[in-house]
Amino acid sequence: DQQVKQNSPSLSVQEGRISILNCDYTNSMFDYFLWYKKYPAEGPTFLISISSIKDKNEDGRFTVFLNKSAKHLSLHIVPSQPGDSAVYFCAASGSNTGKLIFGQGTTLQVKP
Amino acid sequence: EADIYQTPRYLVIGTGKKITLECSQTMGHDKMYWYQQDPGMELHLIHYSYGVNSTEKGDLSSESTVSRIRTEHFPLTLESARPSHTSQYLCASSDLSRGTKNYGYTFGSGTRLTVV
Numbered sequence: 539d540q541q542v543k544q545n546s547p548s549l550s551v552q553e554g555r556i557s558i559l560n561c562d563y564t565n566s567m568f569d570y571f572l573w574y575k576k577y578p579a580e581g582p583t584f585l586i587s588i589s590s591i592k593d594k595n596e597d598g599r600f601t602v603f604l605n606k607s608a609k610h611l612s613l614h615i616v617p618s619q620p621g622d623s624a625v626y627f628c629a630a631s632g633s634n635t636g637k638l639i640f641g642q643g644t645t646l647q648v649k650p
Numbered sequence: 651e652a653d654i655y656q657t658p659r660y661l662v663i664g665t666g667k668k669i670t671l672e673c674s675q676t677m678g679h680d681k682m683y684w685y686q687q688d689p690g691m692e693l694h695l696i697h698y699s700y701g702v703n704s705t706e707k708g709d710l711s712s713e714s715t716v717s718r719i720r721t722e723h724f725p726l727t728l729e730s731a732r733p734s735h736t737s738q739y740l741c742a743s744s745d746l747s748r749g750t751k752n753y754g755y756t757f758g759s760g761t762r763l764t765v766v
Contacts, residue, residue, distance in 0.1 A: 574757075580760060581740050581757035627692070627693065637683070638693075640692040642691055
């Protein structure tokens with residue numbers, strides 16, 4: 539019973555174009571969502587987050603959109619750069635336990 | 651500059667050996683976590699702690715054990731390593747600062763464990 543799902547294992551885009559990574563969740567108690575970037579053999583690096591009271595949060599080239607009714611969030615990267623190539627995880631939390639529930643990750647490849 | 655440190659970064663060890671993966675943080679966070687991650691899979695929470703002398707098992711069953719004798723230190727131990735324990739182990743800490751962008755959540759660089 540996976541509560542956070544990233545259904546696309548991989549995504550390939552051309553440099554300069556938009557990358558859209560998707561994430562679905564099932565638990566309506568989740569109220570905070572985060573995106574992480576991860577390279578092999580390294581720990582996840584925080585990218586951007588959004589609270590359930592918002593539907594959009596923007597930070598430079600990264601924008602996260604939250605659709606609570608659809609239990610869906612997406613990460614937009616514009617413009618995509620080769621250095622963005624990595625595995626991207628979405629994560630969700632719904633209590634003060636601090637336990638993050640992660641999706642399976644999407645491997646993004648940005649081609650020069 | 652890392653505020654949470656994991657050692658070793660890489661470890662190759664024989665079956666049956668006892669190992670301890672170290673994790674230390676300098677942020678004074680009460681809450682600390684161990685996640686396990688295999689390639690192409692999600693991060694699974696295997697242990698967490700809300701403070702000194704407090705430890706709980708996570709959502710994924712693990713044969714490892716943890717201890718929290720000091721706030722800054724949260725080591726993970728495998729009494730008898732097996733090839734099935736081969737994975738990446740990630741330590742994190744948090745103060746659940748929801749006012750901060752990252753939820754007050756910081757990960758270490760991880761330990762890549764290979765049991766042969």
